[in-house]
Amino acid sequence: MSEATAAATPVGTEAEPDDFAVQIADQIESFLLTVTEVAKGDEPDSAVPFLLLEVSQLLLAGGRLGAHEDIVPDERYEPDLGPEPDVDDLRIRFARMLEPIDVYSEVFDPYEPRKAPVPCRISDDLADIVTDLRHGLAHYRAGRTSEALWWWQFSYFSNWGSTASACLRALQSLVAHVRLDQPLQELDGLDTDEDLGEKDLEEEAGRVMLEEIAGPLGLRTT
Helix, strand or coil: CCHHHHHHCCCCCCCCCCHHHHHHHHHHHHHHHHHHHHHCCCCHHHHHHHHHHHHHHHHHHHHHHHHCCCCCCCCCCCCCCCCCCCCHHHHHHHHHHCHHHCEEEECCCCCCCCCCCEEEEHHHHHHHHHHHHHHHHHHHHCCCHHHHHHHHHHHHHHHHHHHHHHHHHHHHHHHHHHHCCCCCCCCCCCCCCCCCCHHHHHHHCCCCCHHHHHCCCCCCCC
C-alpha cells in the first residue's frame, strides 16, 4: 500500500485518487497563509511560537512526500509559470522582526565528515521555502496536480526540506533557550556572506542574553 493510500483511506472506505494531493495542498496553503500573516508584524510577540508550529506542520507534509513513491508529472517538460512572485518584502519583514536572533549556524550535510558550520538566516530560509511552495501551488491551482506534487516532492529533497529542517532546529533551539532559562550566545557581526569556519563561529559568539529577547518574542521564562 502506498503512503498516499495508507494516509488517506478511512477504515472501510476506498480512497479518492486526489485525496493525497488535496491534503498536501491544504497543508502547504495553510503554511503560506500563516507565514504571510506573521510577516505583517501585527503580533510580533507571537512570531517565533507561530513559526515553530507552522514549520513543524509543514515538515509533516514534507515527510509524507518523502515517503511517497517517486511522483512522475504528466508532461515531459514543465509548463512555463511566468515570473516568480517576489518574496523580498517577506524576507525583509522577517529580517527586521527577528533581527536579534535571525542568524544561526548550520551544517548542511550531517553525513559529510568534518563539515564546518555555516551562518544562515531564518528570514532567508522562510523566503526560500515560500518560493518553492508557491511554485508548486501555481501548478496545483492551474489543475496540473501531478506537476505540483512532482515539484513539491523534488524540491523537498533538493531544497525546502533541508532548509525547513534547519530553520525548525533554530526556532526550537531559540524557544528551548528561553524556556530553560539558558543564555543565548550572540552572533552579532556574523555575516551570511562570509565563509566562516567553526572556529570563526565560536569567536563570533558573545553577549545576547535571555532577557534581551524573551520579552519582545512573547516567551516566558517561568
